[in-house]
Amino acid sequence: MHDIYISGTGVWTPPHKISNQELVESFNEYVRLYNIENEALILDGSVKALEPSSEEFIAKASGIFNRYVIDKESLLDPTIMKPMIPARADDTLSVSAEISVKAAQEALANAGLEASEIDAVIVSTANLQRAYPAIAIEVQNELGIEGYAYDMMVGCSSTTFGISNAYSDIAAGKASKILVINPEITSAHNNYKNRDSHFIFGDVCTATVVEKNSTAPNKFKILSTKLKTQFSNNIRNNFGFMNAIESKNYTEAELLFIQNGRSVFKEVMPMVASLITDHLSENSLIPEDIEQYWLHQANINMNTYVIKKLLGDDFPPERAPNVLEEYANTGSAGSLIAFHKYNHLEPGQKGIICSFGAGYSICSILVERA
């Protein structure tokens, strides 16, 4: 068995940043216009008046203060309330492939590799831009990579499941250097007219080089991965290619992200804490042996819950880095942004990269700084 490493990571951050203040101002203007337009129906009780959002609620309930998006202007326009981008011709690089290439180039540079040395590409994301041809094959073509490429989707755990797949492919001898890329354009699946979730998401693209016998100066040996899934409708997106043939006229809102956030919180948290504990004990480790936990970034209260279960009440914040304040929930990419930006492991120290969310899906990756 060869040693398999994460030898480089990259993060592409969109150019447009939106603060809670800007988002709430736009949402509340949308609410004001909606309530005026529907005044008569609201008065006769057939339509419910919408309620305003608040910066205080968002900060306290989620720990989110900002997010980056691919388009800000239309998203904040109270008469549009969604990002809008120009359509691209089939012979032009897709948006997902374009941002994938940018994140991949940083990951390759950090691994000290040329694209031509890579022999497989996995694009793994909560939302794929199209069914086929695979975005991964488009990226493979753009970067001039031989070998194979495929897309995969595991909701909020797509990034970690993708890294786990790369690890397995390398262990099985199918490839020796794999790029795992996670274009998360979450602003296209979020409902900016929904007060309960309009603040949750942000866009990003992350990339990871996974390789055997790496010579990169700064690398992390993957010691083991542990995966778990359990079906739940509490985080759901009904958008799909069958929509057009179903005997139902979907509203726009019905084809966007829907969640029962309270239930997610209650059901997923105990699963995450016990999966990490089990993963560690299978490797003869206890939570204190882990120097850093790069957890999924959906909600600061969730992460505090998990880390207190593992390390007790007085854990130093740098042991569980938080990127929610700046990036919000970036689908599956959050734990990797945290790993990329806030990593202080010394050689021999261990860390856990852990995602959790839609599916439900959880993946824990145990790494050691080489």
Ligand SMILES: CC(C)(COP(=O)(O)OP(=O)(O)OC[C@H]1O[C@@H](n2cnc3c(N)ncnc32)[C@H](O)[C@@H]1OP(=O)(O)O)[C@@H](O)C(=O)NCCC(=O)NCCS
């Ligand atoms: C979504 C989430 C942030 C909501 O936080 P919460 O504390 O559960 O809040 P609730 O939805 O119970 O709402 C509490 C109150 O605030 C109100 N509220 C909701 N959104 C609001 C907003 N934007 N502004 C002001 N008030 C708001 C609610 O109406 C509710 O009022 P009520 O008590 O009078 O009924 C939280 O449940 C969460 O993050 N869950 C996990 C989600 C997750 O990880 N999903 C994975 C996605 S990939």
